[in-house]
Every structure is written in structure tokens, then in C-alpha cells.
């Protein structure tokens with residue numbers, strides 16, 4: 088298989104990756120046959136997976152606009168993924184000219200493509216780091232240059248925490264990042280769950296197994312378990328809800344039933 092220019096030498100292009108599978112669901116072009124095969128296999132169990140991803144992106148866009156409307160000028164997006172239509176820096180910087188945006192991802196394709204997209208943008212950057220090591224994010228030169236921790240930050244953990252296993256202490260990682268944030272900061276989060284999926288959990292498990300096979304397990308958590316990530320935050324109305332129910336701009340009745348899988352919420356530090 089030929090290696091395209093956007094694929095760093097360090098990656099094994101015969102192994103599917105979470106970020107490239109997601110890129111495929113969103114209609115992007117930064118994915119390989121192995122990623123498309125894995126995505127199609129998961130879709131045999133959950134045909135609505137692209138709808139779930141689109142609902143996730145739509146929530147993220149509404150939440151960034153919400154943060155911008157409340158005067159937040161700094162965005163720390165951990166697990167930002169391969170840039171696609173409606174990126175956080177485009178949304179934030181068009182709503183708040185001069186908004187600073189820092190992307191973080193541990194996937195080399197996501198990092199390389201973000202670097203390419205951000206070339207020439209002095210107020211947005213990307214760090215190759217891992218959510219499981221919050222200090223690497225907080226002490227990075229890019230964080231020091233772009234994100235002033237004495238002022239409110241919107242911390243985005245959108246569709247990432249379900250890739251962090253309990254053994255890797257996702258609650259500890261979120262707490263460590265949250266403790267570094269100034270009062271008035273926001274936590275913007277989505278998370279996969281068996282709750283709300285319009286097929287029996289046993290069937291959805293087939294899709295979960297695809298991620299297990301690529302050694303990047305998808306951890307389905309209950310609503311209560313997801314709510315615990317917001318410890319120390321006050322929930323912004325309407326709380327932790329299925330994605331289309333979070334401050335919709337049009338009637339959620341129009342949505343595909345799959346869009347109601349998983350949960351989204353925004354919390355604010357006092």
C-alpha cells in the first residue's frame with residue numbers, strides 16, 4: 088500500500104486507528120482501507136454509527152458557540168482528532184476573533200494534519216500528548232504560549248473518554264486537568280453509552296468488539312458513571328443528556344434514533 092504524504096513515517100498503516108475510522112464516518116479522506124474495513128464491520132452491528140458521530144460534532148459546535156457567547160477566549164481540545172468540517176479553531180475564532188485554541192491528540196495522523204491545517208495561524212496549535220498524562224499537556228510549551236491558566240478555559244473532552252480504560256484512571260486525569268483551570272472554566276464532554284442506543288446492548292456489543300480487536304477498546308459507561316466526570320462542576324442546563332437534546336437549534340424530533348445514543352454535557356467551575 089502506498090503511503091500518502093499526510094501519513095507520518097512513524098505509523099503502521101496496516102493497523103486501523105480510532106481517529107481515521109472516525110474520519111471515515113464523517114466522510115473525510117484521511118483513512119485507509121483497513122480503517123474503512125473496521126468502520127464497516129462496526130456498522131454491521133450499529134448501522135447508525137455515522138449518525139452518532141454527526142450528532143457528536145453538532146453538539147460540539149453548539150457547545151463551542153455557547154462558550155464563545157459567554158466570553159471564553161481559550162479552548163483546550165483534548166482528543167481533537169483529524170481536522171474536518173467545522174473545527175474548533177474555525178468556530179471559536181469566527182465567534183471570538185483572537186480566541187486561542189490548543190489541540191491535543193496522541194494519534195500521529197491527527198497531529199500531522201492539524202499542524203498542516205494550522206500553519207500560519209499564530210493563535211492555534213497542536214500538541215502530541217496523551218490524556219492519560221495530563222502533566223504533559225499542562226507543561227507543554229504550546230500550552231504555556233497559548234492557554235493562560237489564570238483565565239477561564241473551555242476544556243473539550245469530546246468523544247475521547249470512552250477510549251480511556253478504568254485501569255488508566257480517566258477520572259483522575261479529568262480531575263487533574265480540571266484543577267488546573269481558573270474559575271468560570273467549562274468542561275464540554277461527550278461519551279458513548281449503551282443507554283439510548285436503539286438496538287439491544289448485545290447487538291451493540293458487536294461494534295464495541297471491533298474496537299477491542301484493534302486494541303483500542305471502546306468503554307461504554309452508564310449515565311451515572313459519565314456524570315462523575317463533572318465532579319466539581321455545576322452542570323449547565325439542560326444537564327447531561329442525549330446529544331440532540333443539548334440546547335438544540337432545531338426540533339430534535341427530526342433526528343435519526345441513533346443520534347440519541349450516548350451523552351453530552353457542559354459543566355462550569357464556580
Ligand SMILES: C[S@@+](CC[C@H](N)C(=O)[O-])C[C@H]1O[C@@H](n2cnc3c(N)ncnc32)[C@H](O)[C@@H]1O
Nearest residue numbers: 106109166167168192193194217218245246250
Ligand atoms: C472519536 S475521535 C474524536 C475527535 C473530536 N474530539 C470529535 O469529537 O469530533 C477521538 C480522538 O481521541 C484521540 N485519543 C484517544 N485516546 C487518546 C488519549 N489517551 N490521549 C489523546 N488522544 C486520544 C484519538 O486519537 C482520536 O483522534
